[in-house]
Amino acid sequence: MPDSTFSQPSAVCPTTISVARSALGDRFQAEALAESLALDNLGVVRPRDVRDFPIVLFLDEQGLSVQVTGKGAPGPVRAEFVTGKMGYRREHGGGAGQMVAKAVGLQKTRASLHVVDATAGLGQDGFILASLGCRVTLFERNPVIHALLADGLARASLNSDCSAIVERMQLREGSSIDWLAQPDTEAADVIYLDPMFPHRDKSALVKKEMQVFRTIVGDDGDSGQLLAGALERARYRVVVKRPRKAPIIEGPEPTTRIEGKSSRYDVYSIRALPPQ
Ligand SMILES: C[S@@+](CC[C@H](N)C(=O)[O-])C[C@H]1O[C@@H](n2cnc3c(N)ncnc32)[C@H](O)[C@@H]1O
Secondary structure, eight states: OOBOSSOOOOOOOTTTEEEEEOTTSOHHHHHHHHHHHTOOEEEEOOGGGOOSOSEEEEEETTEEEEEEOSTTOOOOBOOOSSSHHHHHHHHHOOGGGSHHHHHHTTTTOOSOOEEEESSOTTSHHHHHHHHTTOEEEEEEOOHHHHHHHHHHHHHHTTSTTTHHHHHTEEEEESOHHHHHHSTTOOOEEEEEEOOOOOOOOGGGGOOHHHHHHHHHHOOOTTHHHHHHHHHHHEEEEEEEEEETTSOOOSSSOOSEEEEOSSEEEEEEESSOOOOO
């Protein structure tokens, strides 16, 4: 569940994003969000009618989302674990045979692993690992993405199929690079990284939801520093998710690679996972 004790929010661009809600969106939550992120609060609007802000952080009866404004804009983007893609994957997913599970090493151990997801985003990979029994600590440094993920986890915690999974997930706000650099940081079994990769190829932006995500987050230009910190603190391995054809993160060569259709996992082994 969300924990804001490690709080180092970076600034959100107040000329790009504002907070808004539908008539059914929680007014108090909207006010609190606008205040904590120092954003304008537009009150009750229809995103298609908003002209002054290209993106709204929007509260409606389904929770919090980001929405591009104006006519013909793509649909909302939210952290969703109960329904949609993640709901389907939770019910029909391939268990420990999934690529991400293999990369983390879940087939090689029966121990319950503590995974630090150092680039949480909308929490999809973290949720999959928690649904496979891992205890997952998630770091997200972008305050808007953190708010979306906190909202998604809070909604999922109220669902009987998801609550036990969400209990294994702890969300923290701030940079995992800073956390890794703290001298008293406890080692994690596995550190999982999926930083934004700078796509120059426009065809890679097919998914409209990825475009809004990219507008909010930008590129994670410090992934070399993140990998170096993770290699210092992981007990068994560091796993990096990359687009299949992307170069490795600057630093040492991975020990192995697991390749799928569109993504690849670079595995940096430190020592063998415990069998039990
Ligand atoms: C590609 S997304 C991760 C997607 C995620 N794996 C998922 O399944 O939803 C990358 C995210 O990592 C965050 N991020 C990158 N570097 C970070 C850092 N050092 N500390 C915390 N968050 C970071 C970015 O803000 C962005 O939201």
